[in-house]
Amino acid sequence: MRLRSSALTFTALVALTAGSLSTVLAPGLAQAQSQERVLSEAIVRDGDECAVVGILLNAPVRLLSALPPSKATELQIRIAPVAGAEQIATAGIWESIRAPTSPNVTVQKIEFDGDNPSGPTLTVTFDRPMFYVLAPGGDFRSLSLTVSARKPTPVCKPESALPKPSAASGPPPEIGLPPATAEQAVIDSELKPEDRSLLTEARASLTAGDAGHAVDVLTRLLEHLTGPTSAGAHELMGIARERNSQLAQAQAEYQTYLTLVPQGPNADRVRQRLAALIYKTTPHNTDIFAKAGKPGQKARDPKAGVWSANGSVSTYYMIDKSDQTFKDPVTGLRTYQTDTNLNQVVTNADMTATYQDANVKVKFRATGSYTDDLRTTTPSFFQLNSIYNRPSTLSNLYVEASTPGNGLYGRIGRQTLTTGGVLGRFDGATFAVKLTDILKLQVTAGAPVDSSHLVSFNTDKLFYSVALPIGRIANAWDFDVYAVEQYAYGLLDRRAVGGEVRYMQPGRSAYAVVDYDVYFNQLNYAIFNTSIGFLKGGLFNFGIDYRHSPLLFSNDAVIGQAVTNLNQLHTIYTEAEIKQLAQDRTAYSSTVNLGVSYPITPKTSLNSDLSISRMGGMPASGNVPAADPTRVEYYYSAQLVNQSVLKQGDSGIIGVRYANTTNSDRYFFDLSARYPFTKDLRINPSISFGYRNNKLTTGDEVSVQSLLRATYVSFMRIQLEPEIGVDWLKDKSPSLTNYTLGYHGYFGIRKDF
Secondary structure, rough: OOOOOOOOOOOOOOOOOOOHHHHOOOOOOHHHHHHOOEEEEEEEEOOOOEEEEEEEEEEOOEEEEEEOOOEEEEEEEEEOOOHHHOOOOOOOOOOOOOOOOOOOOOEEEEEOOOOOOOOOOOEEEEEEEEEEEEOOOOOOOOOEEEEEEOOOOOOOOOOOOOOOOOOOOOOOOOOOOOOOHHHHHHHHHOHHHHHHHHHHHHHHHHHHHOHHHHHHHHHHHOOOOOOOHHHHHHHHHHHHHHHOHHHHHHHHHHHHHHHHOOHHHHHHHHHHHHHHHHHHHOOOOOOOOOOOOOOOOOOOOOOOOOEEEEEEEEEEEEEEEEEEEEEEOOOOOOOEEEEEEEEEEEEEEEEEEEEEEEOOOOEEEEEEEEEOOOOOOOOHHHHHHHHOOOOEEEEEEEEEEEOOOOOOOEEEEEEEEOOOOOEEEEEEEEEEEEEEOOEEEEEEEEEEEOOOOOOOOOOOEEEEEEEEEEEEEOOOOEEEEEEEEEEEEEEEEEEEEEEEEEEEOOOOEEEEEEEEOOOOOOOEEEEEEEEEEEEOOOEEEEEEEEEEEEOOHHHHHHHHOOOOHHHHHHOOOOHHHHHHHHOOOOEEEEEEEEEEEEEEEEEEEEEEEEOOOOOOOOOOOOEEEOOOOOOOOOEEEEEEEEEEOOOOOOEEEEEEEEEEEEEEEEEEEEEEEEOOOOOOOOEEEEEEEEEEEEEOOOOOEEEEEEEEEEEEOOHHHEEEEEEEEEEEEEOOOOOOOOEEEEEEEEEEEEEEO
């Protein structure tokens, strides 16, 4: 009876505060509830000593832990949305993305599992053991994973290599950084501490792909640094200029280096850089790197752009059935019922094509799925009219372009954005331009997409947003300020101002966002999260989330009414009355999160999380009854994780969970394992025991959930993913006892290319 979601179709990271069904049932909650994928895409950037794998997400997250520490074939990364890990702990979400190919690292797969007993988990699988260093991205909507086949050097330190959503994405750093040699270390040691700091900042910016910031830092450094000790800064400046397509300036920097340091291995390296640069900027009649062609055939222009394409296609068969027995405790009479909850084939496709030359980068992406429901039963009225019952989904369909030379960026089509006051998926366009070295202007407009099942363009709701991304300042701070306005069926739905503050330094980070609706004159949400490293490998997380639930829109007035949209409701109530009804249908919720992760040994880690939440009440109005506030509710979990116990790459998890809510106390004991039989075959058995004690009525519930999942990579790198599961539940109440035996099967085939 456990419904497993497909890779593209089930809601992810939805803010579910305990006791608030209205968040799920409310129609048209605009952009905040339209997000249906956790993973957005993956990028890989190669360096001289390592590669940086960037994992882009569709919402801000907290990084909780990563195991095994330092080196892994299969790396498990625990994350949680900024609103609290308990909100997606039982979301039933599983999805994957493909990482591009790279000469330095082969990422076989990147998966997200919302049902992992230790909490929402990203699993990154390499083709061999890799040293790694993990860091959150500067926008908190990405993870930066620096990997190397050997232990990372300082050149490979983790700085985010991810493009910000509003920034123009330049070409990947094809011009590698100079290696960290003993000779260079001696030269750097002669610099003043403040000069070494600037040099380190410039290297970090180049590692992160931010050549523009590196130019600014190196310009400040070279204003007072002269002589042979400045040679290293001139080489870095040449690299930064070359990455910015400022080839004449880059050539001058390399020549300055050779004037200062004409001999030695470092000079030979810079001389090679200069020769390669001169070759690139000189017209040629032949391409010495091209294959031999036919006589008279025109040679490929070495300055010509490059096309690339990648993606994945998959098909999954899913079946879920349950047998129920209902027993009357007074008469002993038993009735039986068998249901087919799921019997379908889901086909997914995710395609990306990219063109890039020295002046522009263009990307096209399409992501969607189709579900063939094989059940023969007649669907209910709700199923027939639910958008979630539509067979097709469209998650992404956009084209984007950026010009690294002048900092322009644009994207048009179906896309997801969670900055600038935009709250998720929409059909429309976003444009950004670099105004100064630290200031950008971002303009976004379009129509919110409540679900990816809505594949057509819908103009019932329209919004526009203006934002000013600011940063990076002092190599640590980024800011966003914005104003956004949205209309639904011709009525003002949302008018808000807000901003984000992000702080990022090695071992510590902080994220805060505030959104205030000036139409309702109410705070929509305020969120703060921070992570602090301690001792060796420990991580402490703290977060506060205070928000309207559901988020405050005029469209909330439809909740509980006998109409389906604001246009119909406006024939019954005035605009002022609709505004009041909307405020009555949403309540403030508050959540506090605490988390600690600590590696007890190199193979064993302890994770512990505590969440405290409360939902306010809602008054009666518009023939909708009042909703009482919840009590203060507590959610606690702890996991002991062992890695590589029997074999390199295996893992075992023992976990406990406890929830003290308004309606019940819940207890869970979880066991889970992963075992690699071979390089291509892995199995993942798990079992969970649960007990619920009702508070408002007499009765209880006992449950057992078991699962066996496997992954096999066959010929032509086609991945097979079978899964079977059996669940048993006994739900006892004063009037009825329900016994349920559920079982499900799942088989998937996926090909990445």
